[in-house]
Amino acid sequence: MSIDWAKLPPPQPAPDLDSQGFWDSIGHGELRLRRCPSCALWHHPPLEHCRRCATPTEFEPVTSTGTVYTFIVQRQPAVVGYSALVPYTVAIVELDDQPGLRLTGRIVDIDADEVHIGMRVDSRIELLPGGDFHIPVFSPTLPREATP
Ligand SMILES: [Zn+2]
Incomplete structure (x- = not known):
């Protein structure tokens, strides 16, 4: 019997004492x-501790x-659970709260070849398939309409 890797869920997080609060809050x-x-x-x-x-x-x-601080475009199905999404982008995003405060996540709602360093993004929370965990993803910030 062979394993159909494309149907397996992605790897699940393994919270520890330092990260449990992150997973609890994002789950809510x-x-x-x-x-x-x-x-x-x-x-x-x-x-x-600080x-x-x-x-x-x-x-x-x-x-x-x-x-977007930096990113890769994944073009080969290398991670279980994401093979149907290739090509997709994984980025390190510097949050506006503090220089150097960076979070990793997929960039969604845009073609992988259009993602660029310095691109403004907004985060949102999605369910990670295969369990009860939620994860952040990022999408391009929509341009604001000019005010008259
Ligand atoms: Zn401090």
Whole structure:
């Protein structure tokens, strides 16, 4: 019997003490990252204590907007659960909350060849197939209509 890799769900996250709050909040529809309540520095990947002042960090909501810092276009079916999506784009997005605060996610709603560094994006939350986890994805920021 052969395995039909195309029908398998994508790999699932394995939350730990540092990231559990991220998965809990995104599961309730809110994107939260760790932040220092003392000096306001954001930390991602999550850290239990602030790297600047050693204060215990807390999960706080971040803005949903950012800029593509870098990206790859996946053209071969290399990851189980995503083979039907090729070509697709995986980007590191710098969030507007703090220079250097970066989050990884797929870029959706745009052809892979149109994605570029510096592109403005908005995040949204999607269900990760195969389980109960939710993940952030990013789509191009729609141009605002000019005000008269
Ligand atoms: Zn701090």
